Amino acid sequence: MSGRVAGKLALVTGAAQGLGAAHAALLAREGARVLCTDIDGAGAEATAAKIVLECGAGHAIGVAHDVTDPEAWARVIDVASEELGGLNVLVNNAGIGVAGNIETCTYADWQRCFAVNVDSVFHGCRAALPLMRESAPGSIINISSIAGLIASDTMPAYNSSKAAVWMLTKSVALHCAKQGMDIRCNSIHPTFVDTPILDGTARHHGIDREVLMEKLARQIPLKKVGEPDDIANAVLYLASDESKFMTGAELKLDGGISAM
Template identity: 55%
Template sequence: MMGRVAGKAALITGAAGGLGQAMAWMLAREGAKVALTDVNLDGVTELAGAINAEIAGSAFAYAHDVTREDQWAEVVARAAADMGSLSILVNNAGVGGPLAFVETDTVENWQRQFEINLRSAMLGCKYAMPHLRDAAPASIINISSIAGLASAPGMGAYSATKAGVWMYTKTLALEAAKADWNVRCNSVHPVFIKTPILDPFVAMAAGDEAKAHERLSRGIPLKRIGEPDDVAYCVLYLASDESKFVTGSEFRIDGGMTAQ
């Protein structure tokens, strides 16, 4: 049985763990080749080895600081050459930060989140687009956050950068559509997902993971936090030709939180 993304080739940033790891397994098991990038080279190398042990020749690993333009140019070129093409880009790398209110926030906090969350998405799209056009139909999937749609006190930098990802995605979708490139661009907006990004909340609950998750899920109608595959399945749909008429849209993986 052919996979849903058979014959496609994907580059996934921030792939050493969490959501990126789930996406890598999902796309590889559905037939795509996957280029896995991260500042944690050991992590993506280990993941690529595990994927290749199950699906030989399908995964490649690269050291990649997404804030560096020179590395984007190099990694995209290498990945496209190693896989034979590039038809899917998943801008997944991102960071949060401490709660920081207006009078105590710092330029350094904003700069770090801007560089990793927003500027890296622009650089990825810039350097991947020529390869995506050549391999069309192609798909760009930018991982934003529910915080880019609905904020909270102390989350100024994170919400602003994730909202920027959301709007940049729409702009790029229109550019590609008007140019007839057959490259779609959509954003994905998860709420709390069971990944290491929740570790600070667990620490605030004195290491009690169940208590931390219960607190985080109180505002979610489905009364639970998400699993990495909840996001990976959305990415799979957007990466596949099943979504060939979907561009410039945002997908809320939030258990109904923003429907309230």
């Protein structure tokens, strides 16, 4: 195999569509074997099937996976061990958005947001580290958000959950370093990206999707919304040995928003 992550064994959560599907596909194109997981099991299998069609048999597997369930994580790590033969790369990509300001966001929505966005990363790191230690060197890549660094009055649950992912990443990175594990942990912080999640955002605001895209682009100094491969390229870099001296760090892919 050739490529920037040739021979790497990767697990990507939330891989049925959007960013997760892009991460999985690019890692496979660059030589990794990928376990695609999602609560939408059929979607995860469809992503894996597309990768196999493009890259060949054995490059991808798709399984159903509730990232909020620690027992489901144990089963998925067993699949990685048995089907991939180990694990070098964990991409904690699964996440959701929750609308509502501090007065309108319900406690149930707050809990759901933290379960999917934060608890999943906690469970994933805990479950994966023993296998990753055996397969080192390794890289954990947590998908946070620019919303974890810059607040908004309309998304306290999302802001807080993504900020928690940012700081959890640093704690995991320091733990691995101090334990002498050859495992790094970094976070990625995208701004608006053109994925199916924008369909729901457009419906929520009652506007046409293209109008929403133009509105979002105006908020970004580069005046354009990101594309999935813009984020996948960062995942590829962090998954590869090119980033072997990078841990506990954050990559901001925000078109310049945080520079304002």
